Amino acid sequence: MSFIKLEGINKYFGGQHVLKNISLEIEEGDFMTFLGPSGCGKTTTLRILAGLEQQEEGLIAISDKLVADGQSQYFAPPADRKLNLVFQNYALWPHMTVFENVSFGLEGRKLPKKEIKNKVEASLQKLQILDYKDRYPSELSGGQQQRVAIARAIVTEPNILLLDEPLSNLDAKLRVEMRAELKRLHHELGTTMIYVTHDQVEAMTMSTKIAVFSEGEILQVDKPIQLYQYPAHLTVAQFVGNPANNFLHATCTKSSNSSFIIHSDLGDLVMNSSWLEGFSDDVVLTVRPEDLVLSRTPQKGTVQGTVRAVLPAGPETTIHIQCGETVLLAKQMGIVNYLPDSTVYVKANLEGLNLYHPNSGHRLNKVTAHQEVDLNVYV
Numbered sequence: 001m002s003f004i005k006l007e008g009i010n011k012y013f014g015g016q017h018v019l020k021n022i023s024l025e026i027e028e029g030d031f032m033t034f035l036g037p038s039g040c041g042k043t044t045t046l047r048i049l050a051g052l053e054q055q056e057e058g059l060i061a062i063s064d065k066l067v068a069d070g071q072s073q074y075f076a077p078p079a080d081r082k083l084n085l086v087f088q089n090y091a092l093w094p095h096m097t098v099f100e101n102v103s104f105g106l107e108g109r110k111l112p113k114k115e116i117k118n119k120v121e122a123s124l125q126k127l128q129i130l131d132y133k134d135r136y137p138s139e140l141s142g143g144q145q146q147r148v149a150i151a152r153a154i155v156t157e158p159n160i161l162l163l164d165e166p167l168s169n170l171d172a173k174l175r176v177e178m179r180a181e182l183k184r185l186h187h188e189l190g191t192t193m194i195y196v197t198h199d200q201v202e203a204m205t206m207s208t209k210i211a212v213f214s215e216g217e218i219l220q221v222d223k224p225i226q227l228y229q230y231p232a233h234l235t236v237a238q239f240v241g242n243p244a245n246n247f248l249h250a251t252c253t254k255s256s257n258s259s260f261i262i263h264s265d266l267g268d269l270v271m272n273s274s275w276l277e278g279f280s281d282d283v284v285l286t287v288r289p290e291d292l293v294l295s296r297t298p299q300k301g302t303v304q305g306t307v308r309a310v311l312p313a314g315p316e317t318t319i320h321i322q323c324g325e326t327v328l329l330a331k332q333m334g335i336v337n338y339l340p341d342s343t344v345y346v347k348a349n350l351e352g353l354n355l356y357h358p359n360s361g362h363r364l365n366k367v368t369a370h371q372e373v374d375l376n377v378y379v
Helices: 042-050 098-107 113-126 142-154 172-189 200-206 224-229 234-239 369-374
Strands: 004-013 016-026 031-035 057-062 065-069 083-086 160-164 192-197 209-214 217-222 246-254 259-264 267-272 282-287 292-295 303-312 316-323 326-333 343-348 353-356
Touching: 004 042, 016 042, 016 217, 031 042, 031 200, 042 083, 042 160, 042 192, 042 209, 083 142, 098 113, 098 142, 113 142, 113 172, 142 160, 142 172, 172 192, 172 200, 192 200, 200 224, 209 224, 209 234, 217 224, 217 234, 234 282, 234 353, 246 326, 259 282, 292 316, 292 326, 316 343
Parallel strands: 031 192, 031 209, 083 160, 160 192
Antiparallel strands: 004 016, 004 057, 057 065, 209 217, 246 259, 246 282, 259 267, 282 353, 292 343, 303 316, 303 343, 316 326
């Protein structure tokens, strides 16, 4: 039984349909991330779940208890949903110390002072900021203020913790540190966390599952590795991956009952028909940059390309290669020396390919049973 269930959520702002039949199930203890570009509906969905917005249609249940019904206009108040929300701007009281900010919610419950002290200090200790309990927010760095906001959210021991782009105001180094901190905190507390971000690195590194939003709809819900290797829709394939996926126009022809050929600027690739769930003459072929194999001499199955640019980045190098009408991105580990305008030979790792219908955008190839087992990991 799902811990949180959203069913048929529709939301309108001034006649604009911003959430379109959102349905999602979240298991207890999940770290679920809502991923997508700005304006795709992920924050609105979070606010509806929190009770800060109300949907026109659809149901929300938490622990099998109905908390929102758009048709009957029943909406349980946020305080009755046993959740806390961490905002992007921290929302700390400037005139209160760290201790007072964190203890504020507990004091409203009329708990004994000793119990409040113990809970607050335990929460601050988890976030490694106990030494700052007597400071004011203005005396803290952005990263320390973010830790205070999270400590305040977890001190009341909510069943659900909602986080709305909480790291977007931090610099790159602090974001990396806080990702590790949030993942450690999730492991320690076991709290169900729902995290909103447009940053795919945050989503991929922290989540147990990711829901990809686009234009008010959810395109795919999956584990991070499966989402990365087998995007279910072209839009997901375009959004997930750094560097981005390579996209090639291709055509398919059947060579026999058991095989077919994909014709593209990567050459002619012979594939087993059992790999497909559907067939189309015109397709979009995608291959991840790390699944392109380069050589300096011709090899069986390679196509010739011309190096257009080489972008070294320390641990890895991205190479731009012109193959026919397509510019491909290839990624190799370490520092690799290729001269601009030099000739290279390119071959695709067949296990890194995905095939999509050009109109519907849906993936045509299926994930085989052994691939699903291999990808059944906690990330």
